[in-house]
Amino acid sequence: EAGVTQSPTHLIKTRGQQATLRCSPISGHTSVYWYQQALGLGLQFLLWYDEGEERNRGNFPPRFSGRQFPNYSSELNVNALELEDSALYLCASSLELTGASTDTQYFGPGTRLTVL
């Protein structure tokens, strides 16, 4: 069974540009989470999508947005890029059948975003 996949592996942008990151969840998983892993800041929760809806977001500005498609894949958009947006962006998926936090999140390999 294929795991969570993310593309691209690496992305280089300049300040002010927009970045689009993509994630395909494990087959059958309906929930997708996005996390930012920035140097010195650790892993921080960004967004949660379930059944096509944004369910919650972490403490990030509105220029971080995304969506979930009918096939449950997701994309994360970061507008007006800033230097401090440079980080590894991780996507995770889970079943969320019961709506319980016991549903394990399975992570993809991440997209390394570098903002110059």
Add this chain to the structure above:
Amino acid sequence: AQSVTQLGSHVSVSEGALVLLRCNYSSSVPPYLFWYVQYPNQGLQLLLKYTSAATLVKGINGFEAEFKKSETSFHLTKPSAHMSDAAEYFCAVSAGGGGADGLTFGKGTHLIIQP
């Protein structure tokens, strides 16, 4: 709200020695606790999780963790370290009620294995 504290950003042990990675949590509701491992330039892999069943949880690769409510701890152990265990380890907590807040991670502990 919940939080996680991992004691020691770096832990060094000899090959064959006991591995002990410390994690303390804070949660206003009964927590669900996880340990993930991250190898260089890779995503996170689940080692084990606690979901209010048995307090001693066994995971993959010989790791286990014990939930101690009185100490608000969820330390990760492995009896005998192997060179392949060298990686970054993250403890995470999730409150009940669905994935609303995502996972809250600790800062991570870099495990170094000395030959």
